[in-house]
Amino acid sequence: MSRTEAATPSRRQAGIPFILVTVFLDVLTFGLVIPVLPGLVRHFSGDEASAAWWMGLMVASFSIMQFLFAPALGALSDRFGRRRVILASVAGAGIDHLFMAFAPGLGWLLAARLVAGLTAANITAANAYIADISGPADRARNFGMMGAAFGLGFIAGPALGGLLGEIDLRLPFMAAAGLAGLNFLYGLFVLPESLDPANRRPFRWARANPVGSLKALARHPVVLGLAASRTCMVLAMGIMQTVWVLYTSNRFGWSELDNGLSLAAVGLATVVVQGVLIARIVRRLGEARTVLLGITLEMVAYIGYGTATAGMVFYGFILVHAFSGISSPAIQSVVARTVGADEQGAVQGAFASVQSLTFIVAPLIGADLFARFTAAGAVVPVPGMPFYVGAATLALAGLIAAWALRRAPAAGPTSPPRETA
Template identity: 35%
Template sequence: MTKLATVFMIVLVDLIGFGIVLPLLPFYGTRFGASPLAIGLLYSVYSFAQFIAAPLWGIWSDRVGRRPVMLLSMGAAVIAYLLFATAGSFGALFVSRLVAGVMGGNISAAQAYVADVTTEEERARGMGLIGAAFGIGFVLGPALAGVLMLERLPLPGLLAAHRLALPGLTAAALSFSSFLLILFRLPEPAKKTLTARSDRREIFTRRFWSGPLALFFAAAFLFSLGQSSLYGAFPLYCHSRIGMGPDGVGFLYVLMGVVTVIIQGGALRALVRRFGERRLFLAGAILLTAGLMMIGLTASARFLAAMLVMMTAGVSLSVPVLNSLVTKRAGGAGYGASLGAAQSLAALGRTVGPAWGGLLFGISAASPFWITAIVISATIWIGLRIQAD
């Protein structure tokens, strides 16, 4: 198995576990009498913790290596899922999500590993494999969660008595499998970008955030905001506009995952060779903006699905190309620090996005999509700037 394939499997197995837990948070929160606001915080605290911690993990991976960071992060994920499985109160549930967010340095370290072991020509494809792992994980994870929660699922005595712990235990087992893959199958890359001590401090300076990477960091936030704004408003919009229920919405999320896998797992390599990264970044920004805008004009389920495919295609093109371009502009800051900063701002987008979408839905059903499309149209300008450089 190649290094890229190993990294893909590590991230995939971990994200399947993440996908198991994510859709169950409202049910577990309700079990402890949590309010809708408190349940929303279970989602937000994870992303906010990543917003704070991701740059620090990136710096550390530049300093001590990718493998130690991935091992520590994956080991902490096992602990976080065990806390989730055994939580006896809402407070324990909240702590499990906080630990998972703070210790979630595996994705930026995995991206930095990909940057270490690929050429500049192959880097976007490598980043696309990470994105494909997300797509597959978010399709298989929720499906597996549904199976694990079936009342008729035969279980041995102890697990049958603690059925609600099974999803968390399964996620912990999957993360432990990823831990073992890192330990025994993933060597530290020989081509490692170590940063000087002054460079490690630079991430805390204004120059780092306003320098050559500033436009890329802004794009990371905007892409994440555009995608995550769906979480708060999209199910409500589907129900109010075309009468679609949870099963239909679930199918559309699966469709998004399939599109992501097709583009990032297969087509991206040929597209980069044919059009180049900068053109794909711009094309993705246009597709994302147009797709979001058109979702607000939905009159049928077919039209909605088509526009969702357009939007997802835009994200699937732009995000891996963005990460590749970040590594090429990183310079002395190092792959880990720069990718960690980009992941931090993407996490901020995921923190703000669901509440942003829900707030705008209170104005009108189409507002989350139209207003968000106007905001993220700034990525088109960023794409034009990148083309001109």
């Protein structure tokens, strides 16, 4: 059997470590450029004000491209298989990072970021791959391991990028291109296909665009509800990420090192929870209770962040926050068993598209809340207001998830019947 054909059950199971390595290298490659991109932008722009404007444009353009193309890549993976889409995206990312390494100006750099946003949307095919090869008993565990691989890559990438950036601002881009090339070769020779030819469906632009993909979710009320819940969760996360450094510096006087260590603590603890504990928790509580417990813990963590009076208290709620990471793999597991095998890519694409759109809006909300409630003329100075708003958003996420999960099909050894388009 050729590598482009669907894998046998044994080879599908063997595909789990391969896809985890692929995701790790993919995220590591992305994270390498995070510490040095602002410096390269400043190098071209010449002043801080202009650099800030260009950085905002690049961050927004990256998310917009993910919003636009995540459904298309997901739909393409439903038609041609996960392997081809993943390999094409990884190859494109390698070429793009090489282009960024030698970009002669801001316009070229912006164009490269647009392409980077497009290739980063391949996470939809990776999620669909995990859905393809996972059975009911190990679905949440596999999604948790994928979240752990993602987290490890995101922790290691910026650290390595910062070290290389000390040598030369363009060196991390070259390293990212090299790692992407290795990732492509690894997948080309090792990664098996996960989607059976019998479960593939024709590609249609009507469902491959962001609006069409969201409309397709309406055929699955459970998935639509979980997508809405996940949107609220991502909104809260985006608000938190935007104000984290601003808040801790304002409230506790933390330095760049302090903030870096705190964010690394969140990442490492989340990796442990998703990579090691998620399977045991789901086995004991079930997927629905795991989702609701995770959302509740995250809400408690946000309230704790906003009310913390000392840095050590804040660190205590980081541990609570880490355990809230059990919700995402459980949501992915419910979604995977709710839809047919031939539409996993399209549904994962719709999820990624919504999250990308939310990440465009969330930083604006978080920055505005922090500015309003910490300004010298604030009627009621409340530095923790962004976290309280995030907690309220998570409460809404929990209510929506509870409604959707009551309508989810019972977990079982077989997949639900496919709904026709």
